[in-house]
Amino acid sequence: MQWETVIGLEIHVQLATKTKIFSGASTAFGAEPNTQACAVDLGLPGVLPVVNEEAINMALKFGLGVDAEINRVNVFERKNYFYPDLPKGYQTTQLDKPIVGAGHVDITLKDGSTKSIRIHHAHLEEDAGKSLHEDYHGMSGIDLNRAGTPLIEIVTEPDLRNAEEAVAFAKKLHSIVTTLGICDGNMSQGSMRFDVNVSVRPKGQEEFGTRTETKNLNSFKFMEAAILKEVERQIDVLEDGGKIVQETRLYNGDTGEARSMRSKEEANDYRYFPCPDLLPVVIEDSRLEKLRADMPEMPDAKKARFISEFGLSDVDADILSGDQATADFFEAAAKGSDARLASNWVLGEVSRSLNTNEIAIANSPVTAEMLAGLIVRIKDNTISGNIAKKVFEALWNGEGKDADEVIEKKGLKQVTDTGAIEVMIDEVLAANVQQVENYRAAPPEKRGKMIGFFVGQAMKASKGKANPGMVNQILKKKLDS
């Protein structure tokens, strides 16, 4: 039987506010346990929540960024359950009237076509704390630093049809929230966590199959692997005549193993109801207008502009516009140099070096300005493309403040003096008499390839510094004469 996969995602995005959603405690990552939890986060008797307006603004920016309806009156509700890392015995979240309503995100598929994925809604909520089960000998430790960190939970419609689309969507969402500056996008620190709802159905069937939810995937790689694994499992079960049980599952990225966490029968009754400590949040026109005016250029618009303004290919523009830091780096490097070269360098040497060394582009030792200076020297023939790679490496290793200094110090300036190149070429030709004879005996259509040998020899003799174009030109003249 032919199977079709149906996927919907729920994404928790940690908002980049300085303080928590209902208290003044810091949200910074990595502090000593329980040093960033105040009386409100601890749920001490008598304390009350006060909404962080910046968290509201960030949720609204997300809504504007995905063309969503904004619910002008949205309401915080209490979701009640007992757990040690949930200090108040309830999580303050939004259910009936979330701040962001229906919207959409467009993704580019491998074949170049575009698919629109519908956002069902996005709501604001507070994060819970963390339970620490190691090191306590039969007891558990509780760290409430994360308790009260603002999140938006984004829920999609079941519009995704395979793992690849899901990943493309996740990456696009990542680029949207980082472009908006509402999330640092640091997935390994849990700034974005994905829950995937997966079901399969016989191709052509309209009705959805029974779905399972795999929770808390914190990398694109794990998400893809978890989906592939779950789809395979479900098809196996169904083809063996079994039934899919609606359940929550856990996927371990390190071992690649998945297991059931709880079935729907064991699900809690969360007894949602509007939080009486918080008034409904009313969004005024003026607030939305102000936010709209401050909106950054979104990834889709940026991509279109990169294509029209810089003549980049669709693929290159897609990658460069996909991440705010990368886009900014590219634009800064392209400024005053050459956009096409800048694009090649950012997607080539820069990305490679960053990946190898696991450095974020914002912390690149070769800054966009340094790269621009380097490209200028390629353009004005001071150095060749090959030499430029050496200069880049030197800059990466901190051997100079800019390209000019490295070129000067290492004497890498391209030789463009015709006389000097001619002397060099004459020496090469004299040392390779046999090859010259072969060349001259060859038919013209084969000569193109054979000339490469002489170019190589000449470049080697010049230690790479000779202008390759001139070498080519002079060689041709001398060999063909």
Next chain:
Amino acid sequence: MYEKTLSEQSQALAAGDISSVELTQSYLDRIKQLDADYNSFITVTEELALTQAKKADERRTAGDASALTGIPLAHKDLFCTEGVKTTCGSNILDNFVAPYESTVTRKFREASAVMLGKTNMDEFAMGSSNENSHYGAVKNPWDTKAIPGGSSGGSAACVAARLAAGATGTDTGGSIRQPASHCGITGLKPTYGRVSRYGMIAYASSLDQAGPMAKTAEDCALMLNTMAGFDHRDSTCMDREVPDYTATLNDSLEGMTIGLPKEYFSTGLDAAVEQRIRDAVAEYEKLGATVKEVSLPNLELSIPSYYVIAPAEASTNLSRFDGARFGHRCENPADLMDMYKRSRSEGFGEEVKRRILVGTYALSAGYYDAYYRKAQQIRRMIRDDFMNAFEQCDIIMGPNAPTPAFNIGEKSDDPVAMYLSDIYTLSVNLAGLPGMSVPAGIVEGRPVGLQMIGRHFDEGRLLNAAHRFQQVTDFHKASPFKA
């Protein structure tokens, strides 16, 4: 001095006739001498009180004093007070010392009022008789066989017994007005949002409101001047100017229209209580007010509505008392669930458990629409009833309770009978209106109060009406020790 009003004490302090240390010491002595009979305090902060009194005297000497500087007050034991135990009348908080100060008590501290201690109350403010305290029942100073009313029973009793010049209370369904009525003192529940709830341990967040309890309306005005006002820590607190409530106390009542809801005088109301209310209203007519019958057609629905909404909110407000971070934890829990179950079973009393269960049920899947949503719709109807009534009158008057204080133990086995006794007060909380109780006479040796209800944020008019009444009557001067 203890028979004097807060205002008179303030004048005596200002005139130098007495120091705050002397005044405070005299109250501390009285508490030691008498409170074993009433059980109105859970904690007496003797040392702190004397330190604060000394400081208050220094402020007076320095010419930096307000009306409340040096006045000895008591606070209901649900206002968190830094460094002093806050129990909420519950075993589960028997060892709880808050690391912060509630806004209300902070404001009194900043005015250099003295805190004598923390008063007894129904556990988590759930009750109408003060029999639900982990620290034992409070007794009515007028008759120690009688309940003082609840849940601010300790505050009402300590003011009535002249153990404090004034006290703070909170009112979720009548918890200031009803005990004020039963103990023969004056109490005001302000408009919801008038006084900050920050640091007040929540019972039902959308109904709770703190207010003053004292001998007279003037004293309540002085206290409200300090308590009221915007607080950025409480989202439901209103950003509205606080008028000087003492400035309008003597305004004329000429032309004021009093509304008497006919539903307040139907079956169930004790005839002697009704007579005291009608006599009080007649007194107002002499002061120039006109009387009109109004109607609150949905009054009866306020009881079921209240007893869904309040427990629903309470059931989740009280979830944090789980033994994990503070308060009581059971010994040697077998696992997490065991810790939750036993800590809460041991920590909470019967009435609290009853309301948590009712509230949990009302919010549970499949019942939410039938109970909670319906109750909210009724709440809206009740508010609308009041709004309609206030188109025809300026102030609504009636009884606080159907009878004078009943005897301790009389209704404790019948929670529903107990709930029904709150019929005249609950609806005011559901509508978020200000309400007040003013002494209006004695029935069979037990005080009876007149309830007055105002428009939103019309506390000034309530205090004005109460004050004028107290200028021409002596009910507020009656004392269990003079009778």
